[in-house]
Structure formats: C-alpha cells, structure tokens
Amino acid sequence: MAPHVLDLLAGVGVTGLVDDRVPVGRLRLGRGGLTAERRTARPSWVVPRRILDARLVDAAVAAGARLLRHRVRGLRQHAGAVVLDDEIPAAVVVGADGAHSAVRRALGRPRGPAALALRGYAPVAPGRRGAQVIEFGTRHQPSYAWSFDCGDGRANVGYGETLREGRPAPNRARLLERLDALLPGAAEGGEDWVGHHLPLSTARWRPPAGRVLLAGDAAGLVNPLSGEGIHYAVATGIAAGRAAAAALREGRPERAGERYARATRRILLPHLRHTALAARLARSPRAVGAALRASAADQRVFDDFVELGLARGRLTPAVVLGLGRALVAPARPSRPTP
Ligand SMILES: Cc1cc2nc3c(=O)[nH]c(=O)nc-3n(C[C@H](O)[C@H](O)[C@H](O)COP(=O)(O)OP(=O)(O)OC[C@H]3O[C@@H](n4cnc5c(N)ncnc54)[C@H](O)[C@@H]3O)c2cc1C
Known part of the structure; x- marks a missing residue:
C-alpha cells in the first residue's frame, strides 16, 4: 500500500491503521539482469487486506456508518x-x-482492459528481506513477479500480466510457473493463493x-x-x-x-x-531496459517512476530526459545503487 493512502485516510480522520506493521523502504526493480535498487522517497506498507479492510470498516462504523451485509x-x-x-x-x-x-x-x-494476477504468502527469501522486489516479465507486457516483505518472516508474492483479446488467459499453474521463472524460489512454501482480475485504467x-x-x-x-x-x-x-x-x-x-x-x-x-x-511504452523491452538504467543512474528519475506507479505521478521532465539519455547510451548492465 502506497504511503499516499495513509495521507488520504488521515484527511478524513482515519489514523493508526498500520501502526503495528513494519514499513518497507527499499524497492528493487529488475528485468533480465538489469537492476535498479534504491530507497523510496517514503516507505510503503505491506498489510493483508483481511486486516486492512476490517480496520477500515471499524473506522467507518465508529464514525457513524451503519453496516449492512x-x-x-x-x-x-x-x-x-x-x-x-x-x-x-x-x-x-x-x-x-x-x-x-x-x-x-x-x-x-x-x-x-484487464490484467490477471495470482498472489500468495511465502517465507521471505534471504536476499529479498526488507524490500519490495519487482522483476518485470519478458512477455505479455506490462507483467511482473513480486515479493513484498511483510515484516513477519513472510512475503506477499505473486505474478500478474496484462490480458489481451484473442489470447487465452493464463491458468493458475501458468501464473505460478511465471512467478518461479522470474523470482526463483519466491513461491516455495507459499499458501493462501488467490487469483483475481485487475480492471486497468x-x-x-x-x-x-x-x-x-x-x-x-x-x-x-x-x-x-x-x-x-x-x-x-x-x-x-x-x-x-x-x-x-x-x-x-x-x-x-x-x-x-x-x-x-x-x-x-x-x-x-x-x-x-x-x-x-x-x-504503452512498457510493452517495449527496450523502453523497460532504459527506464531501469535511468532509475539506477538517478534517484530523481527512480522516485518519479515510483510515483507514476503508486499514486498521482506523471511522466516528468526528469523521467523523459532520463529515458532519452538511457535509450541513446550504449546498453550496460546496471548495478544495485545505494
Ligand atoms: C493479486 C493482486 C495483487 C494486488 N496487489 C496490489 C498492491 O500491492 N497494491 C495495490 O495498491 N493494489 C493491488 N492490487 C489491486 C487492488 O487489490 C485493487 O485495486 C483494490 O482492492 C480495489 O479496491 P476496491 O475496494 O475497489 O475493490 P475490492 O478490494 O475488490 O473490494 C470490493 C468489495 O466489494 C465486495 N463485493 C463484491 N461484489 C459485491 C456485491 N455484488 N455486493 C456487495 N458487495 C460486493 C467484495 O466482497 C469486496 O469487499 C492487487 C490486485 C490483485 C488481484
């Protein structure tokens, strides 16, 4: 959950929803050997919806809403x-x-348009502790596998891809296979798997x-x-x-x-x-590679990309310039950045 959600809720008097959760302040983005890993401008929160939704309902009822199922x-x-x-x-x-x-x-x-994703909870792999890890797919773009550390020894892990008319939707086995191919071992020991559609804006x-x-x-x-x-x-x-x-x-x-x-x-x-x-740009592997190289090279570009994916961000001049530079520069594998 993006930190912006807490700002919005605080604006309507709902606070303290995630006080007992561990914030995650690092994000690793990767694709085929290219990596951009940095601290995010603000930490995100990994909280099971069962908990979050129950707390939101309690807050609404405490504020005078009448709950009717x-x-x-x-x-x-x-x-x-x-x-x-x-x-x-x-x-x-x-x-x-x-x-x-x-x-x-x-x-x-x-x-x-829609995407389809499958998620479960699995023991967090040692190399993925304290971070949100996203590995972009190599087909059916945009697509990615993720591992988000919950802070309690488990990670929220999954894989999702965009659906296209005329192409059969992937089944559960296929989604798990893609997760394992992109983030080896992430699904090991996983449970509570749930698949669902995502209606895309x-x-x-x-x-x-x-x-x-x-x-x-x-x-x-x-x-x-x-x-x-x-x-x-x-x-x-x-x-x-x-x-x-x-x-x-x-x-x-x-x-x-x-x-x-x-x-x-x-x-x-x-x-x-x-x-x-x-x-649309993310359908091109070249553009995804350039975005990763630009994010690895410049914290500002990284932050602006994160904002675009999380809340109210835009394709800022820093992003456009960074992408342009990375597209014309000779491709070199990037290293994790501090
Ligand atoms: C696998 C997966 C992972 C995701 N991960 C993230 C993430 O990390 N971060 C993020 O921001 N977003 C994530 N999303 C997207 C996010 O879950 C949704 O965008 C978000 O839940 C939308 O909230 P909502 O309240 O509109 O819908 P929902 O959360 O789907 O809530 C709809 C509610 O309506 C109820 N309902 C449904 N039909 C009826 C009916 N006929 N009558 C009465 N009630 C009904 C349901 O029971 C449910 O309580 C993910 C989605 C998927 C599928």
Whole structure:
C-alpha cells in the first residue's frame, strides 16, 4: 500500500491503521539482469487486506456508518431513488464492489482492459528481506513477479500480466510457473493463493453521471503500469462519499455524479493519461531496459517512476530526459545503487 493512502485516510480522520506493521523502504526493480535498487522517497506498507479492510470498516462504523451485509445482484433507477435488489432504496449509491462490479453491470457499462494476477504468502527469501522486489516479465507486457516483505518472516508474492483479446488467459499453474521463472524460489512454501482480475485504467476514463457512482476497481481504476489500485480506490471512495453528501445537502441527489466527475477529473485525469502512455511504452523491452538504467543512474528519475506507479505521478521532465539519455547510451548492465 502506497504511503499516499495513509495521507488520504488521515484527511478524513482515519489514523493508526498500520501502526503495528513494519514499513518497507527499499524497492528493487529488475528485468533480465538489469537492476535498479534504491530507497523510496517514503516507505510503503505491506498489510493483508483481511486486516486492512476490517480496520477500515471499524473506522467507518465508529464514525457513524451503519453496516449492512448484503450481496447486491442488481439495481433499478426510478425518478426519485435507486433501489437495490427491489428491497433497499437509496438516494445515491456508490458502487465500490470491485473488479466484477454488479453495480457497474447494472449501469450497462462494459469492462475495459484487464490484467490477471495470482498472489500468495511465502517465507521471505534471504536476499529479498526488507524490500519490495519487482522483476518485470519478458512477455505479455506490462507483467511482473513480486515479493513484498511483510515484516513477519513472510512475503506477499505473486505474478500478474496484462490480458489481451484473442489470447487465452493464463491458468493458475501458468501464473505460478511465471512467478518461479522470474523470482526463483519466491513461491516455495507459499499458501493462501488467490487469483483475481485487475480492471486497468485508460486515458479515456469517464465516471457515470446521476445518482449511481462507481469507485475503485468498479470504476476500472487500476494503474496499468504497476497494478496499484488501493490508492485510487481510497481516493475515489472519499471523493464519491463527499459528492454524495454534498448533493444530498443541496437536496439534489441526482447531481452527485456530476459533482463526483468534476472532483475526480481534477485529481485523476492528467495522471491517468500519463500512466496510459507509460504502460504503452512498457510493452517495449527496450523502453523497460532504459527506464531501469535511468532509475539506477538517478534517484530523481527512480522516485518519479515510483510515483507514476503508486499514486498521482506523471511522466516528468526528469523521467523523459532520463529515458532519452538511457535509450541513446550504449546498453550496460546496471548495478544495485545505494
Ligand atoms: C493479486 C493482486 C495483487 C494486488 N496487489 C496490489 C498492491 O500491492 N497494491 C495495490 O495498491 N493494489 C493491488 N492490487 C489491486 C487492488 O487489490 C485493487 O485495486 C483494490 O482492492 C480495489 O479496491 P476496491 O475496494 O475497489 O475493490 P475490492 O478490494 O475488490 O473490494 C470490493 C468489495 O466489494 C465486495 N463485493 C463484491 N461484489 C459485491 C456485491 N455484488 N455486493 C456487495 N458487495 C460486493 C467484495 O466482497 C469486496 O469487499 C492487487 C490486485 C490483485 C488481484
């Protein structure tokens, strides 16, 4: 989880969520022998979703939310309200129901491009302790295997790749095989394997208007370069809640979508355009190699790349210059940097 998520949550009064977790301040990026390893500008947090989500629910309930457990199958919109499954009326609905969102389907919005990833928990390998390790794949770009030290002797390990129309999706055995090929031994002793889709964002992202809002994966908001989605989910969840509350205060719940679109366009659109372009570039092994060499050579380029993959970053002048220089320079294997 990116540190920016904690900033967003602190902004709505939720603090202390990861006080008992160990932060991870090193990131190693690699591909086929090229490596860029550095300290990150701020540490990230590796926390099982089971823990994080339960804490978020507790915080929401403590702040006055009423928790009702119900699997939504569909919704109908009348002139004055939205009704979920013919039984739960609402003035405004925020569909934050993930990659296979029933709310998105009910709005008739198609799913966009996607990736598929498998993750498990395994004993952390000695050479990968205290770090987030990412090894980019050699096919089906962007793709990568990862090992993220949880700080308790285990690592969150996995592999994910972009899906393409007309190409069969990889099965579990294939995903595990790719993980082992890219990070040998990472899956050894692994358990609790779970596979899931990641709906990738595009430069053309547009939220729906009206009383039904979509946030996070339901809105197709996963970084196409890194697979990061928690920051977007929290950012758009907060924006959706605020838009709904403001529209209700104004007595115009049907305007919630409009308010939400205005707020999210401002915080997201330029970033989404830049990540879409970067993800296209990342299909080229030459560009990935250049990005690694540029990141190994310059902390600023490294930091800007991390920001692009984690939260609200852009293709900054430092990144563009660094990439350009690395592309014209003769290729040399890089070494881990301090
Ligand atoms: C293997 C893997 C690893 C990942 N690693 C990272 C990472 O390291 N960092 C990162 O930032 N992102 C990561 N992501 C992406 C991240 O998990 C998602 O972007 C993020 O979880 C999106 O949050 P969300 O709340 O929108 O959706 P979800 O986390 O999927 O939550 C959706 C919720 O809605 C509920 N729900 C679903 N359908 C219904 C229904 N019909 N009715 C009622 N409730 C429903 C679900 O039970 C769930 O609680 C990873 C994804 C995968 C697949």
